Amino acid sequence: KAGVTQTPRYLIKTRGQQVTLSCSPISGHRSVSWYQQTPGQGLQFLFEYFSETQRNKGNFPGRFSGRQFSNSRSEMNVSTLELGDSALYLCASSLFGSTNYGYTFGSGTRLTVV
């Protein structure tokens, strides 16, 4: 059974550009969440999608957005990139709407903004 797949693994962008990251959840999983991991701020919740609807949103500026498709695949977009957006972006999926069983995480996309 395939795990959570995030593409690309690595990405280098220039300040001011925009970027789209992709996450394919485990087959059958309907909930997808995104996290940003940086050395300074640690792991911070970005947003969660469940059945194509954004259900929770973290404290990030509007430059960060996401969506979920009918096949549960999710994308997140960051516009007008800043140097501080350099981070590991982790996606996690869950079968249930409230996963007290814990997520399954992907291996992340490492974004570097130069």
Added chain:
Amino acid sequence: AQTVTQSQPEMSVQEAETVTLSCTYDTSENNYYLFWYKQPPSRQMILVIRQEAYKQQNATENRFSVNFQKAAKSFSLKISDSQLGDTAMYFCAFMKDNAGNMLTFGGGTRLMVKP
């Protein structure tokens, strides 16, 4: 809002020994879940163990066990018979009940298992 604190940025342990990682949290919620995740150099977060706040019994998964003290808001992880493969970052995390899938993480503890 919830906060999760891991007071030990780094720890080391000899192979086959036992180590305990600390975690405290702050919340006004009564129903919630607590987790320990492991992040090896491969970057993928792996669930180690989970605990429901309404359960008094401490969770155990093979060599991993927790000491959950709800009144003290403490949730420590004990790793017995440490193995080289246990070397990783360990994160304590909190999730409210019935609030969707949103984790609040602690800052992490880097654990090094020495041969």
